[in-house]
Amino acid sequence: MSSHPPLGVVAVGNALVDVLAQTSEEFIAEQHAAHGMEKGAMTLIDEARAVDLYGQMPAGVESSGGSAANTMAGFASFGGHGAFIGKVADDELGRIFQHDLRSLGLKFDTQPLIMGAKTGRCLILVTPDAQRTMNTFLGASVELSPLDIDEALITQARVTYLEGYLFDRDQAKQAFIMAAEAAHAAGHRVALTLSDPFCVDRHRSDFLRLVENHVDILFANEEEIKSLFMQDNFEDAASAVSSHVEIAALTRSEKGAVIVNGEQKHHIIPPAPVTQVIDTTGAGDQFAAGFLYGFTEGMDIETCGKLGTLAAAEVISHMGPRPGCSYADLLKKAA
Amino acid sequence: MSSHPPLGVVAVGNALVDVLAQTSEEFIAEQHAAHGMEKGAMTLIDEARAVDLYGQMPAGVESSGGSAANTMAGFASFGGHGAFIGKVADDELGRIFQHDLRSLGLKFDTQPLIMGAKTGRCLILVTPDAQRTMNTFLGASVELSPLDIDEALITQARVTYLEGYLFDRDQAKQAFIMAAEAAHAAGHRVALTLSDPFCVDRHRSDFLRLVENHVDILFANEEEIKSLFMQDNFEDAASAVSSHVEIAALTRSEKGAVIVNGEQKHHIIPPAPVTQVIDTTGAGDQFAAGFLYGFTEGMDIETCGKLGTLAAAEVISHMGPRPGCSYADLLKKAA
Numbered sequence: 001m002s003s004h005p006p007l008g009v010v011a012v013g014n015a016l017v018d019v020l021a022q023t024s025e026e027f028i029a030e031q032h033a034a035h036g037m038e039k040g041a042m043t044l045i046d047e048a049r050a051v052d053l054y055g056q057m058p059a060g061v062e063s064s065g066g067s068a069a070n071t072m073a074g075f076a077s078f079g080g081h082g083a084f085i086g087k088v089a090d091d092e093l094g095r096i097f098q099h100d101l102r103s104l105g106l107k108f109d110t111q112p113l114i115m116g117a118k119t120g121r122c123l124i125l126v127t128p129d130a131q132r133t134m135n136t137f138l139g140a141s142v143e144l145s146p147l148d149i150d151e152a153l154i155t156q157a158r159v160t161y162l163e164g165y166l167f168d169r170d171q172a173k174q175a176f177i178m179a180a181e182a183a184h185a186a187g188h189r190v191a192l193t194l195s196d197p198f199c200v201d202r203h204r205s206d207f208l209r210l211v212e213n214h215v216d217i218l219f220a221n222e223e224e225i226k227s228l229f230m231q232d233n234f235e236d237a238a239s240a241v242s243s244h245v246e247i248a249a250l251t252r253s254e255k256g257a258v259i260v261n262g263e264q265k266h267h268i269i270p271p272a273p274v275t276q277v278i279d280t281t282g283a284g285d286q287f288a289a290g291f292l293y294g295f296t297e298g299m300d301i302e303t304c305g306k307l308g309t310l311a312a313a314e315v316i317s318h319m320g321p322r323p324g325c326s327y328a329d330l331l332k333k334a335a
Numbered sequence: 336m337s338s339h340p341p342l343g344v345v346a347v348g349n350a351l352v353d354v355l356a357q358t359s360e361e362f363i364a365e366q367h368a369a370h371g372m373e374k375g376a377m378t379l380i381d382e383a384r385a386v387d388l389y390g391q392m393p394a395g396v397e398s399s400g401g402s403a404a405n406t407m408a409g410f411a412s413f414g415g416h417g418a419f420i421g422k423v424a425d426d427e428l429g430r431i432f433q434h435d436l437r438s439l440g441l442k443f444d445t446q447p448l449i450m451g452a453k454t455g456r457c458l459i460l461v462t463p464d465a466q467r468t469m470n471t472f473l474g475a476s477v478e479l480s481p482l483d484i485d486e487a488l489i490t491q492a493r494v495t496y497l498e499g500y501l502f503d504r505d506q507a508k509q510a511f512i513m514a515a516e517a518a519h520a521a522g523h524r525v526a527l528t529l530s531d532p533f534c535v536d537r538h539r540s541d542f543l544r545l546v547e548n549h550v551d552i553l554f555a556n557e558e559e560i561k562s563l564f565m566q567d568n569f570e571d572a573a574s575a576v577s578s579h580v581e582i583a584a585l586t587r588s589e590k591g592a593v594i595v596n597g598e599q600k601h602h603i604i605p606p607a608p609v610t611q612v613i614d615t616t617g618a619g620d621q622f623a624a625g626f627l628y629g630f631t632e633g634m635d636i637e638t639c640g641k642l643g644t645l646a647a648a649e650v651i652s653h654m655g656p657r658p659g660c661s662y663a664d665l666l667k668k669a670a
Contacts, residue, residue, distance in 0.1 A: 059408070059435035059657070062397035073394070092427035092453075100394035118427075322394070 005188065007107075007156045008080040008296035012149070012179050013068025013163030014141040015086035015110075016120045017093045018321075021060040023125040028133055031056075039127070042134040042196055044168060050137035053123055062093070063320060064100035065122055066141075067195055067285050068163035070321045074289025074311050076104040077327035080296060083107035083153055085179075089140040093119035110148050113140040124281075132281050138168070145171045146178045154179055155186035158296045159217070161288070164195030167203045173210075180214035189246075191217035193288055194224035201227055216246045217295070219288045225250055234258075238266065247301070249308065251287050253280075259305045269305035272313035282321025286311035290327070310334060340523065342442075342491045343415040343631035347484070347514050348403025348498035349476040350421035350445075351455045352428045353656075356395040358460040363468055366391075374462070377469040377531055379503060385472035388458055397428070398655060399435035400457055401476075402530055402620050403498035405656045409624025409646050411439040412662035415631060418442035418488055420514075424475040428454035445483050448475040459616075467616050473503070480506045481513045489514055490521035493631045494552070496623070499530030502538045508545075515549035524581075526552035528623055529559040536562055551581045552630070554623045560585055569593075573601065582636070584643065586622050588615075594640045604640035607648035617656025621646040625662070645669060 031037035035049070045053065064073075066086065075082050084101055088094030090112040097119060101108040120139030124132050144166065154160050160183035166172040180190045192215045194200050200207055207228060211218060218241065222234050225248070229240040234252070238260055241248040248260040256271040290311035294304030311327055318324040366372035370384070380388065399408075401421065410417050419436055423429030425447040432454060436443045455474030459467050479501065489495050495518035501507040515525045527550045529535050535542055542563060546553060553576065557569050560583070564575040569587070573595055576583040583595040591606040625646035629639030646662055653659040 054434060057438065059399065059438045060431075061655075062431060064394065096395075096397060099389060103392065103394045320396075 005156050005158050006081065007153075007158070008082055009072065009075055009159045009161050009292050010083040010085065010153055010157040011068040011072045011161040011163065012085045012144075012166065012175065014066045014120060014138065014165050015069065015088045015094070015097050016066040016122045016136065016141060017097055018063050018065035018122045018124055019054070019060040020063070020124045020126065021058045023058055023127060025127055027057075028125060028127060037133060037135065039133050040131050041198060042136060045135050045137050047117065047137055047139070050121065050123065050135070053135055057123060057125065062096070063322070064097045065321060066163075067165055067193065068161060069097070069101060070282050070285035071161065071193075071288045071292070072101065072106055073104055073322040074286045074315070074327060075293055076106050077323040078289065078293040078307070078311075078331060079328045080293045081105070083157065085110050085144070085148060085150060085153070087113055087140045087144040087148060089113045089117060089119045091119055093121065094140070107153070109150070110144075113143050116140065116143065130279060132279070142169050144169075144175055146175045149175050149178045149182065151182040154182040155188070157183070157188060159189045159191050159292055161191045161193070161292065164193055164199055164207070167199060167206060173206060176210065177214065180210075184214070189216040190214055191219065191292065193219040193284070194228060197223040197227040200224050204228065211244050218245045218248045219251075219284070219291070220248065221251045221253070221284055249287070249291050249305065251284055251308075251312070253283070256309055257287065257305055259301050261301050267302050267305060269302065269309055272306075272309040274313045274317050277316050279319045280316050282315040283312045285321055286315040286323070307331070340491050340493050341416065342488075342493070343417055344407065344410055344494045344496050344627050345418040345420065345488055345492040346403040346407050346496040346498065347420045347479075347501065347510065349401045349455060349473065349500050350404065350423045350429070350432050351401040351457045351471065351476060352432055353398050353400035353457045353459055354389070354395040355398070355459045355461065355654075356393045358393055358462060360462055362392075363460060363462060372468060372470065374468050375466050376533060377471060380470050380472050382452065382472055382474070385456065385458065385470070388470055392458060392460065397431070398657070399432045400656060401498075402500055402528065403496060404432070404436060405617050405620035406496065406528075406623045406627070407436065407441055408439055408657040409621045409650070409662060410628055411441050412658040413624065413628035413642070413646075413666065414663045415628045416440070418492065420445050420479070420483060420485060420488070422448055422475045422479040422483060424448045424452060424454040426454055428456065429475070442488070444485070445479075448478050451475065451478065465614060467614070477504050479504075479510055481510045484510050484513045484517065486517040489517040490523070492518070492523060494524045494526050494627055496526045496528070496627065499528055499534055499542070502534060502541060508541060511545065512549065519549070524551040525549055526554065526627065528554040528619070529563060532558040532562040535559050539563065546579050553580045553583045554586075554619070554626070555583065556586045556588070556619055584622070584626050584640065586619055586643075586647070588618070591644055592622065592640055594636050596636050602637050602640060604637065604644055607641075607644040609648045609652050612651050614654045615651050617650040618647045620656055621650040621658070642666070
């Protein structure tokens, strides 16, 4: 048990490259009719469908994505030392993903997949109302297995952060449990983000078991926490979670966030000011980045929450789910 | 000789993917000291240097680029029917480049390079003053050869548009001559963009020979035309060009453009209004797009120039060298 772990956070998540294109409402309607694409939701697609959809969609812009990887980009931007575990293929997009994390000073040494699927990608269609419809081909990400869980790395981090989206694969669930056990054996914390209400729907009992047995810090938005506890209103869901985890950081969009820390302590965090909301993607990812930075630096819970809303406010003021400026600078200005 | 060619423009150019990253002045200064990188200029680099520089530069955003390909994206956005000839490799970036052109309705059937170099890329470093420093690894683009010049395609287009940057390779020069001869044999026009004053410096006598013998419409900015005719002031360069080509479309940044049409006719085109200049990259490419759209639709020279400044004003008002909205819609609003 190390008392001064050299890393703040090691994240386990999907390694994805985003392909972002502007599209019309009609295009989404056609894709809905033909393929059941749900506007505003995240749909998992296979490679054949990814090739087909890419062939039909407009010209795009490529950038590294993945929910937990976005969080680590924000965490590094605050000045945090972290690492990422996730599976790319040995191809151009994989090298782009790898470059973009490493260039932020993050450790990322998961062995790329040599044979098999390509690097995963998320085809994101932005309609004129600024809503995003995501179509994810997980690709090589699917192949993340317990063999990729670097236990030595995990024992070096104060928090091991798990991405809920990975729950869509069985061997990734095993990898999660293994990572959580390694973290706890070293006396460190395990955090989980639920990622998506539909993902929670698909795996509710498994998520509940994981939260109950392995998770210290839970990140969720309003829809996700309601879905997990099958509650119709937020307050009931927030009460339900309090006995299961040490900390639940619950984000509520324009209402800010509520941090539940033990059964009786609800900290209400107001949203940080935003001049103009351009693109809400990444708000949850960056809230987690700010919160985890504060937490691993030993700040109090309210300050952790405020760092979360600060980062979330920044990321929604521009296109893309990763920081548009240095969060360390933002923090200095705010202080 | 077809009197109604089905295509407006076929462009012959570099097939490049841009990798755009924000960087500090210090980074450029270090790269200048160690590798002679010139701030604001375009430097050609080899694959080893591209890998080295990419490894050092910050996280980036990838999107399809290439000067003539950017022009074709603008031409298609106006509603023009066009085609592109250029060489990608059989890799992910090549498929991205191909997808992005085809998704705009452009024909692009040049055979990808199977063995050898990767798809070319341009590593673009943006400093806080909004200046761009470009580092181009031409990759597979270098392999464009006379064999890739689809003469049947060229005979279908009113204008064959050649990208000056391709002059950095000998076999591409041969491909240029071949394309120009095929266009003229079919009774159509040949256009050339000079691309870069340094490129003109490297190949002045070849450029002069090409312009003299094969070019009907010449696109150049102030620096390029001064470099080509080794003149210190713009007016002298504009006078010098008039006897060499049918039309010279000369762009002058915030001063708009001058169209030289025969020895005595200088049309002065004022710049179109811009609320805020965000990124000047692509201004020349999109001026050419507007001008060529007007020209191939049979509009008068002044209107062609106005369409050029309209497109240039749009592209400099956002990041990236390709249209941020439909130019056909822009044209409707302006009318």
